[in-house]
Amino acid sequence: MCMNSQLSILLVEDNALNQRIVTFSLKKYNHEVSIANNGLEAVEQFQKTSFDVILMDIMMPVMDGLEATQKIRSIEEENKVGKRTPIIAITANTMDNDRDKCISYGMDEFMAKPFDMEKLNSIFKQMKILG
Numbered sequence: 001m002c003m004n005s006q007l008s009i010l011l012v013e014d015n016a017l018n019q020r021i022v023t024f025s026l027k028k029y030n031h032e033v034s035i036a037n038n039g040l041e042a043v044e045q046f047q048k049t050s051f052d053v054i055l056m057d058i059m060m061p062v063m064d065g066l067e068a069t070q071k072i073r074s075i076e077e078e079n080k081v082g083k084r085t086p087i088i089a090i091t092a093n094t095m096d097n098d099r100d101k102c103i104s105y106g107m108d109e110f111m112a113k114p115f116d117m118e119k120l121n122s123i124f125k126q127m128k129i130l131g
């Protein structure tokens with residue numbers, strides 16, 4: 001993590017408009033944003049690059065966010081990296097059991113859409129991703 005609190009963030013989102021909104025919001029805080037259009041792309045990017053945090057949509061084509069999270073967690077375990085990359089679900093599914101399901105699949109936190117930068121910043125602070 002850089003001293004100016006700039007994070008390297010992987011945004012996993014299949015909706016182009018949501019990609020633009022979230023990227024614009026994150027870049028206002030000088031975060032570096034990489035985009036994956038589905039869970040499979042997220043897993044592939046994760047294998048090539050280290051990220052400070054992953055923002056993961058749940059409902060996506062090709063591979064959903066839950067399966068992608070499981071794959072990322074198993075890669076971390078296999079590689080014995082010792083570092084667990086925080087994964088935050090960003091989803092329109094906001095039933096109580098949706099949060100529990102995301103956590104059970106290996107995600108660390110849960111945020112409902114629409115995207116809210118203030119809420120995300122408080123999650124970052126709570127998870128000690130940002131100071």
